[in-house]
Amino acid sequence: MIIGVLALQGDVREHLSALAECDAIARPVRRPEELDSVDALVIPGGESTTMSKLAIDFGVLEPLRKRVAGGMPVYGSCAGMIMLATEVLDGRPDQQSLAGIDMAVRRNAFGRQVDSFEGPVEIDGIDGGPFHAVFIRAPWVESVGDEVDVLGRVTEGPGAGRIVAVRQRNLLATAFHPELTGDLRVHRYFVEMARAADMTEG
Template sequence: MSAPVPKVGVLALQGAYREHAARLRGLGAPVREVRLPGDLDGLAGLVLPGGESTTMVRLMNEYALWAPLRDFHARGGALWGTCAGAILLAAEVTGASPAAPAQPSLGLLDVTVQRNAFGRQLESFTTPLEVAGLDVPFPAVFIRAPVITRAAPDVEVLARHGDHAVLARQGRVLASSFHPELTPDARLHELFLGMLG
């Protein structure tokens, strides 16, 4: 008899949280939508979905989620940020232009992320992506996507698009520039579930 899958949360403030929740439930994981600090209780992992990062920052301020999310990670919780969620996890965030304002982040992944690195919504695209540990390329959907421009030595870069790192892991933190929840391919969600202690 296999061990039960730990309970996973999806930050449900804005963005593609329903798609992540559906994919995780399809893999047999019990899922809770997280909007308030108390919603983190009893979770082994949390997905920070894609969406609009500045809106997510405003809502995280409103619901006082910054310290509880850092505490969740410090207590052993795994985190996965996709697109805007990856921006929220980064140690440093830069804009698409030098004039763009600084953006707060959780600082839990020792990388620098550049927002909107691939341009506007009209420049969105899907491409097969070679991912370390996967035998077949992953169909990566990039929508106003960020890129990782700097990664600390202990950050494992799992995928690149051209010269840019777009999937990286450091301990219990995973970040992807693209939207795995918008494809039928569940392998990255399986990877995240495998990170849960």
């Protein structure tokens, strides 16, 4: 099983090394044929408006939408979470998303008060205590549909109570950046998700 990291823009290298540390085979994905050769995908943090524009330029937006709709396991962090949402609030009018997770996310939601902050986030299904979550011009999830599992919320500071980790079937998203803190638990969780999906597909 090979996990791709969407490498149009953003913190690609950090995700590749986190996945390697989880003993997963990982490689960057930019073009449709590279997407065809992976079984699962990580969409990194960065800037969702730029990423969506580059996805169109590289001809990979529609292929990505098809893979997401077809059940490929995807993990999106921060800008990646925005890319996975069905609805983007405070987005650019021409911003495109992959419409995988039935949720409305608000871009730069915490940023009205502070650019970045760090705090503890407990994630359902991941043991070992709360994450030290790093939020950088992060979105939060404003609302979710019935099929979405809320996995984590901010517990303190600006936006306490806001949803910042969700899962819908094979799609996982966090508003924070576990690839920046050396805590591999979210990546391990995703690698397990991807392996389980790979097994059921045969």
